[in-house]
Amino acid sequence: MRHLLLLSFALLLLVSTANAQLLEAPTTGTTDPERFGKKETVQFRVGAEITAARGACRDIRAMVAIPLECDEQHVVRMSEDFSRHVDKVTYRDLDGGAKQMLITVPSLASGETATAVVTFEVTTNTVDPPEDEATADLVLPKKPERTVRKYLTESPMIQVRDSQIRTLARDLWRKADEELEDPNDWQRVEYLYDYMLENVSYSEGVDKSAVDTLRDGKADCFGRSAVFIALCRANKVPARVVWVDQHAYAEFYLEDAEGNGSWYPIESAGTRAFGGMPLARTILQKGDNFQVPERRGERLFYASDYLLALPVGNSGKPTVKYIREVVE
Structure with missing residues (x-):
């Protein structure tokens, strides 16, 4: 009887673990x-x-x-x-x-x-942004792994190969070098982010691609994220969409001096946030190029x-x- 009770308890524990599955x-x-x-x-x-x-x-x-x-x-x-x-x-x-x-x-x-x-x-x-002194050593990844490298390519709404986006991305990267004093890669990416905030006003509506958003000069959280991501990818900075409950924002990827990479979020609507995410929203998906x-x-x-x-x-x-x- 004691063995049966122990077996029953073990089975109950197994079922409970399966129900509350990570x-x-x-x-x-x-x-x-x-x-x-x-x-x-x-x-x-x-x-x-x-x-x-x-x-x-x-x-x-x-x-x-x-x-x-x-x-x-x-x-x-x-x-x-x-x-x-x-x-x-x-x-x-x-x-x-x-x-x-x-x-x-x-x-x-x-x-x-x-x-x-x-x-x-x-x-x-x-997610808190890194300390200022830590950002100086962050650089574009030299040989990103496959799971990161795919966030450098074109996707359905982020037209990295578009000539307008490539030209704009290259010009902004160059302007960052001209206007900022001895900038690092973190500051160059932030320059892209500030350009998006200043040149794409927030406007509720349907999801727009990066090209359409730049043409209209306005978009919702996804369109603004798409522009930032396209500008990053065109400058060899991995970036992707983060889909949360009733919202979307972006995050980009840089490596430290030892080659350890990390993702850094940016807010695409509301209060400015670069390199950190001050709100805890339920995350549904990360990426912008899925096959079902x-x-x-x-x-x-x-x-x-x-x-x-x-x-x-x-x-x-x-x-x-x-x-x-x-x-x-």
Whole structure:
């Protein structure tokens, strides 16, 4: 009997550990943990409600972006709420910078609703900028690893090869050398950031590419981030989009004298912040050039929520409500 009790306890512990599962972080460069500031923990619900509003349907698959485990953010899966229609829910990484929940529903009768909602505990750190004396030794990476090197290339909304962007990037780098006294690479990147703030006004609207943002002279947080990233990449500074809950900003990558690289965030809207992030927002994705297996041939600047389904007879595609909210 004692052995049975011990075995039962061990199985219960195993199940509890699986339910509160850490979502492992992909390798995409690092953020120095010594720069972490205060942390904020929230309960974050993610999922989908799929309704056969236009008749019966089958072979339903939904892809939903979930919080990303990364250096400055720790994610634990706490609980799952699945209706009887859901066959399974799995999780996958997309090229290191995004994580998706995959919901599989074999079939729905007309009018039925399948629900799959997961609650995560998300702990996010603010990031302090480095001390001034530490920035003097930071330089462009000489031989960045593959996971960093990909953030030097063109992506769907960041046209690094565009002649206007390349010319502007080169001119700004040269002006930084002319106008600043003995500048280092940190100051040159900051010069690009200040140019973006001064020449692209903040304006709510649809996401714009770097080229369109420069043409219009205004954009929301993504468009402003896209301009900064394009100017960085054109000057061989790795940079990428950071997608957070209801916002986007950018971060760039430099190495110290020993060749150790780190990511440094910049704020693209609101209060100026260069090299640090004073707010702890739930991070969903990092990057701007994703491929999703089910969307063959597409390059996505954000791995957006997506639904696939087959009709039964003359029915139509089901409706879907995606859920992404902080639990109060």
